[in-house]
Amino acid sequence: MLRVATRGSSLALAQARHIASLLGGDVELVVVETVGDKRLDVPIWEIGGRGVFVKEVQAAVLDGRADFAVHSAKDLPAVHPEGLVLAAVPEREDPRDALVGSTLDGLPAGARVASGSVRRRAQLAWLRPDLTFSGLRGNIETRLSKAGDFDAIVVAAAALNRLGLADRATELLPPDRMLPQVGQGALALEARAGDTPVLEALAALDHRLTRLAVDAERAYLRELGGACDLPVGALATVDGDEIALTAILAALDGHVVVRQSGTGTDPEELGRSVARQVLDEGGGAWLLEGLRGLT
Numbered sequence: 225m226l227r228v229a230t231r232g233s234s235l236a237l238a239q240a241r242h243i244a245s246l247l248g249g250d251v252e253l254v255v256v257e258t259v260g261d262k263r264l265d266v267p268i269w270e271i272g273g274r275g276v277f278v279k280e281v282q283a284a285v286l287d288g289r290a291d292f293a294v295h296s297a298k299d300l301p302a303v304h305p306e307g308l309v310l311a312a313v314p315e316r317e318d319p320r321d322a323l324v325g326s327t328l329d330g331l332p333a334g335a336r337v338a339s340g341s342v343r344r345r346a347q348l349a350w351l352r353p354d355l356t357f358s359g360l361r362g363n364i365e366t367r368l369s370k371a372g373d374f375d376a377i378v379v380a381a382a383a384l385n386r387l388g389l390a391d392r393a394t395e396l397l398p399p400d401r402m403l404p405q406v407g408q409g410a411l412a413l414e415a416r417a418g419d420t421p422v423l424e425a426l427a428a429l430d431h432r433l434t435r436l437a438v439d440a441e442r443a444y445l446r447e448l449g450g451a452c453d454l455p456v457g458a459l460a461t462v463d464g465d466e467i468a469l470t471a472i473l474a475a476l477d478g479h480v481v482v483r484q485s486g487t488g489t490d491p492e493e494l495g496r497s498v499a500r501q502v503l504d505e506g507g508g509a510w511l512l513e514g515l516r517g518l519t
Contacts, residue, residue, distance in 0.1 A: 241253075242411075246314065285308060296408075298406060315434050321404060339377065343457050344402070448473065458472070467491055470483065484506055
């Protein structure tokens with residue numbers, strides 16, 4: 225029997241059980257509480273940004289309590305800890321962001337939108353400079369229960385879909401308006417390097433098109449030094465052997481959004497290339513330096 229490490233939220237458990245079913249069901253869940261789950265009163269970027277929902281789960285795999293871990297790919301830092309590898313990326317769910325409570329164009333002037341993501345806030349501020357923002361933490365059910373306190377909240381469409389709550393979405397924001405987080409909508413299965421039986425079992429779940437797309441997005445984040453929770457978004461699509469990647473880097477207030485695109489056949493090279501375009505041609509190096517000074 226394989227043991228899978230997972231967070232204890234309803235979404236994380238649903239994702240882990242989905243993977244267990246794909247593996248035939250003979251899987252034991254090892255539930256782990258993370259820093260991000262404990263510190264719900266503090267914005268994510270103040271407690272470490274990317275990685276606050278995965279470090280303890282990764283530790284359970286490294287120390288042998290579990291054979292592999294299931295993460296939301298958007299929560300993974302750009303670099304894996306020593307001893308772990310990305311064993312598989314199953315087929316992706318909807319990568320888009322969803323507004324609950326109103327459409328974007330239907331929001332009144334000065335409307336209050338709740339989100340715990342600096343990426344979402346920055347892009348919404350770019351699209352609608354009149355909007356005001358409030359923080360929002362907690363699991364999906366908690367966030368939905370607070371939706372009535374605001375004009376709208378923003379959540380991942382994939383989370384709603386996986387929990388059977390797709391009807392709560394008022395509008396799905398297209399990527400040409402709101403680029404998702406790197407890896408959003410995808411799951412990432414991490415296992416110990418060299419654990420051949422587990423790696424072979426998980427390899428059967430790897431979805432080629434999703435893996436290429438997520439690898440390109442993560443390469444973009446890695447080139448930016450993406451250990452911090454910055455206003456960064458990226459989405460790749462694959463047609464045959466060609467990968468198309470669009471990515472952004474934004475100012476926290478949304479007054480500046482650097483957006484670049486590229487195509488290629490090697491996801492690592494493409495991610496790095498688009499990152500260099502953002503940094504060298506789009507003025508992103510200056511923007512990134514300022515953002516790091518704030519983290």
